[in-house]
């Protein structure tokens with residue numbers, strides 16, 4: 035980035051080029067606050083023409099670009115580069131078109147997740163994926179991370195709810211992927227772009243599918259004396275062929291933190307709690323509710339509470355949605371993990387996490403999308419003590435490896451970013467990683483888009499392998515192999 | 517019994533001899549696409565079969581590519597489950613690998629999701645790296661690029677699909693099809709109205725002056741919805757015949773157009789509509805659908821005209837370039853199903 039580069043940036047974006055230290059530092063981290071790096075320069079383009087020109091300029095000068103939405107990502111995907119451009123998408127914040135008949139909304143990437151549902155509420159429609167960060171996170175970030183939410187058990191992740199993307203290539207060219215129809219010819223590039231963490235293209239427009247609001251919604255809370263009983267109950271609900279809109283679980287530390295924070299009416303003596311939402315037509319929901327309560331009873335739920343109205347429903351969800359900030363009050367910092375495991379290992383994995391918590395001397399609170407086996411252990415630590423940070427990271431890495439061991443994955447919805455890049459070497463073979471490199475090259479041969487994130491180089495893996503001292507071949511011998 | 521090593525070996529031999537490969541499953545959908553270059557050797561995947569893992573409480577099934585859809589459907593049904601995209605079994609011949617490679621979904625598609633929406637992982641044999649697993653067996657997984665979904669609809673151009681992991685769904689307690697006479701325009705409006713009101717629909721089609729609506733849910737839910745929809749119960753909905761393209765026996769050309777459901781283009785010319793209006797069928801149209809409707813994806817699923825028209829709609833130039841780049845990585849010598857999808861893939 036030489037003086038000429040900066041001069042040209044200013045010609046394109048004027049005052050929306052941020053170079054002074056204090057204002058750049060605002061962007062030094064995303065939701066993964068453990069990692070910080072002040073960006074070389076911050077650019078906030080206002081129009082597509084400006085954005086394309088910035089991208090083309092970077093391409094010409096070989097300057098790397100890191101796209102950023104709201105910066106709520108939890109894996110450091112939007113961590114800046116010291117000698118790169120941080121491309122902030124916040125000025126692309128318009129809902130462009132709402133097509134009620136086809137149930138589609140065309141929006142810009144900087145629009146927040148929640149504001150899409152708000153924009154179509156009067157039409158009786160909504161956008162289904164609902165990450166807990168939905169007031170703040172952007173739909174562009176959701177696409178880049180393939181974000182989920184509490185309703186994705188039934189309604190899918192971002193990838194299942196987006197129809198079309200307008201993308202700017204690393205050369206600054208515009209292309210469309212997908213359409214407002216259901217079938218598209220060729221390879222499924224629309225799916226490929228989801229979860230690609232800004233490595234393949236810059237998303238500048240998104241057409242999302244909208245759903246009609248369900249006629250009826252019921253929420254049930256159930257407390258259990260043992261985590262195992264709650265885990266078995268989750269398996270039983272699914273095996274009973276009930277498909278809840280959401281099925282969430284919290285352990286005692288999370289229950290207590292949430293209850294102290296928002297008074298949701300949770301049973302603080304319970305070892306685990308399930309929140310289950312059913313939706314559909316009134317007839318369907320009534321019938322499922324009968325089956326669900328039978329299932330909870332036969333799995334020894336100690337307390338069952340069925341929300342009687344919308345306010346009650348809201349209150350029960352409030353606790354779950356406030357768990358992260360509630361846990362945040364227990365400890366100066368928390369570190370949120372994101373492994374997904376086959377649900378049958380739930381009890382064993384939670385048991386092992388509790389053991390690790392004692393070994394590392396750091397508290398942990400669990401809250402997760404139980405229906406789809408996506409765990410969010412929150413490791414409690416104090417970020418002002420470097421030694422604790424290191425311990426928290428090591429604890430986290432162990433949880434990631436545990437997820438791989440039982441046949442799961444290191445990330446269900448938060449992405450790899452910089453955070454889990456070393457564990458990618460454990461989850462994937464060098465051959466598979468080479469396929470990923472090939473895909474990156476197919477889209478971005480010069481590697482200017484978000485370099486160093488999401489997919490490790492084989493060299494990095496070799497170094498990590500040498501460093502990574504395995505404590506014996508079988509790290510978790512007491513767990514059944516997948 | 518074919519084992520994975522046999523398939524990998526066949527691919528390696530082809531690479532060594534630079535012989536193109538024609539990947540064969542149940543041969544139920546080959547006629548819906550371009551022929552593979554005639555100089556190719558066959559690689560038959562149907563012998564590589566069997567369910568690897570099925571855990572109803574995990575909502576996950578993993579099977580080898582040669583496993584028949586019929587076998588999978590029967591196994592799932594025995595546990596009260598199904599695949600959301602309602603794969604057609606084509607009389608028992610259709611395989612899992614072929615279904616995924618062609619992304620061939622049935623009547624439930626707009627409500628139950630596409631093939632790729634159910635795909636959690638694949639094992640793929642490519643030229644570049646032998647056999648590799650992508651995705652996995654869990655419901656949510658964002659580690660690495662989504663190759664498992666990328667190959668859905670690739671018609672074999674990126675490699676041989678060896679196994680697939682799928683997400684399953686509960687079978688609705690009850691399903692019923694209602695039929696009533698209606699003209700095309702009214703039928704489309706009715707379909708849109710019910711879909712947009714959130715009725716528990718699992719199929720909507722119009723054909724031959726009749727509107728067909730399939731409802732799915734609990735007994736209570738279906739009863740309530742059926743009184744809103746009206747019409748007579750029938751066991752004779754066009755669901756399977758549309759999914760298997762057997763509705764228009766004598767047609768020389770059958771076109772399948774993928775549109776936004778409320779679209780008016782084409783409507784008056786359509787011999788049938790399904791997917792709640794999102795799919796339009798044209799039979800021997802006296803015009804070229806691709807020139808008349810340049811913004812619509814028009815698939816030519818049957819062509820007895822011998823004019824060699826490409827069956828898949830054309831890609832924009834940038835997408836075509838990305839396809840070539842990806843092909844170049846997965847299959848540098850261009851050995852897998854050359855010409856099946858496009859001339860240059």
Ligand SMILES: Cc1cc2nc3c(=O)[nH]c(=O)nc-3n(C[C@H](O)[C@H](O)[C@H](O)COP(=O)(O)OP(=O)(O)OC[C@H]3O[C@@H](n4cnc5c(N)ncnc54)[C@H](O)[C@@H]3O)c2cc1C
Pocket residue numbers: 064065100101102103104105106107108110111112123143164165166167170171172173174175176177178179180181182183184231232233235236237238358447448484
């Ligand atoms: C309290 C809290 C709760 C959360 N709950 C959930 C949850 O329930 N489910 C869940 O899935 N996640 C959750 N998250 C994580 C986070 O909110 C999501 O990953 C979200 O999608 C990130 O959006 P963002 O706009 O903040 O993106 P950023 O953090 O700014 O960026 C994320 C990634 O996307 C890339 N990117 C951003 N915009 C674009 C674009 N236009 N084109 C290309 N690439 C782009 C960036 O380079 C980066 O790699 C939570 C986070 C917090 C802090």
